[in-house]
Amino acid sequence: MTAENRADTLSPDEAFATLGNETRLSILQALGEADRPVSFSALFDRVDADDSGGFNYHLDRLVGHFVDKTTAGYELRQAGRRVVEAVLSGAVTDAPVVERTRLDQPCHYCGAPIEVSYRQDRILKYCTACPGRDQSPSGVPDAPVSGYLGSLPLPPAGVQGRTAGEVYVAAWTWANLEFLAEAGGVCSRCSAALTESVSVCEAHADEGVCDRCGNRHAVQFTADCPNCINDLQGPFVLQLVSDTRLLHFLTAHGLNPVAPSRDAIAAVDRVHMDYEEDVRSVEPFEACFTFSVDGDTLSLTVDDDLDVVDAER
Ligand SMILES: [Zn+2]
Ligand SMILES: [Zn+2]
Numbered sequence: 001m002t003a004e005n006r007a008d009t010l011s012p013d014e015a016f017a018t019l020g021n022e023t024r025l026s027i028l029q030a031l032g033e034a035d036r037p038v039s040f041s042a043l044f045d046r047v048d049a050d051d052s053g054g055f056n057y058h059l060d061r062l063v064g065h066f067v068d069k070t071t072a073g074y075e076l077r078q079a080g081r082r083v084v085e086a087v088l089s090g091a092v093t094d095a096p097v098v099e100r101t102r103l104d105q106p107c108h109y110c111g112a113p114i115e116v117s118y119r120q121d122r123i124l125k126y127c128t129a130c131p132g133r134d135q136s137p138s139g140v141p142d143a144p145v146s147g148y149l150g151s152l153p154l155p156p157a158g159v160q161g162r163t164a165g166e167v168y169v170a171a172w173t174w175a176n177l178e179f180l181a182e183a184g185g186v187c188s189r190c191s192a193a194l195t196e197s198v199s200v201c202e203a204h205a206d207e208g209v210c211d212r213c214g215n216r217h218a219v220q221f222t223a224d225c226p227n228c229i230n231d232l233q234g235p236f237v238l239q240l241v242s243d244t245r246l247l248h249f250l251t252a253h254g255l256n257p258v259a260p261s262r263d264a265i266a267a268v269d270r271v272h273m274d275y276e277e278d279v280r281s282v283e284p285f286e287a288c289f290t291f292s293v294d295g296d297t298l299s300l301t302v303d304d305d306l307d308v309v310d311a312e313r
């Protein structure tokens with residue numbers, strides 16, 4: 001099918017250089033809007049190019065890595081599709097901002113109402129009463145020091161036509177699907193195998209947010225993508241959210257851990273974020289994490305390979 005294609009793979013430098021041209025981006029956009037392969041002449045008509053010779057040159061540069069050329073015509077390959085999707089996810093008229101808004105959603109630590117704001121492609125979530133999860137991130141202009149409950153990525157398209165409460169539910173659902181993939185070791189952006197590691201605060205405060213590490217939990221998980229710029233850092237539960245026993249524990253209590261209803265989000269968060277940890281050994285790593293809901297508990301013991309080696313209900 002792709003016998004005529006010159007190069008199926010490009011280096012990152014070559015791929016970026018290939019995209020640095022208006023005609024080529026117009027070609028990708030036109031192919032993205034088509035729902036079937038497009039012939040050369042139909043594509044030329046749809047793209048506002050001056051002459052077919054120049055158009056042919058630019059189209060040829062895209063064929064292989066971004067565009068497939070078959071007997072039926074031209075169509076986007078996965079890389080071309082991702083470029084169009086990435087552009088459209090951020091393509092809104094103004095950079096949307098949601099000022100801090102109080103929601104009728106309880107903090108999963110203390111039950112007080114939460115507040116959310118949206119800027120710079122993410123929802124920031126704060127408790128109005130307790131110290132929250134950890135110290136607020138650097139580089140956030142309106143971040144207070146206390147009450148930070150975490151951030152959820154959401155492209156600007158996710159804000160369009162939604163209230164603050166609806167934006168929050170959309171961000172939770174969207175981010176959670178990424179977390180599930182990443183807990184399975186798969187980069188949610190490019191599908192490469194993630195490099196996973198764990199770190200332990202060895203002088204961790206027993207209660208609340210630790211002065212030394214700035215987190216509520218001593219065991220922190222990091223997943224880095226060796227292929228793209230995606231990385232993930234947070235409490236170790238991020239590595240456990242796709243574990244069968246934890247998924248079953250939640251569903252057995254009527255909680256949908258994948259896409260909970262608006263009213264159930266705080267209950268799922270409470271299980272995921274308000275858990276006990278018992279670090280048995282730092283080197284080699286071994287720790288036990290105990291989740292609870294309605295008086296029922298699930299303890300998962302994790303070893304140095306970050307595998308669950310024991311589960312107790
Ligand atoms: Zn709180
Ligand atoms: Zn600490």
Ligand SMILES: [Zn+2]
Nearest residue numbers: 187190225228
């Ligand atoms: Zn990646």
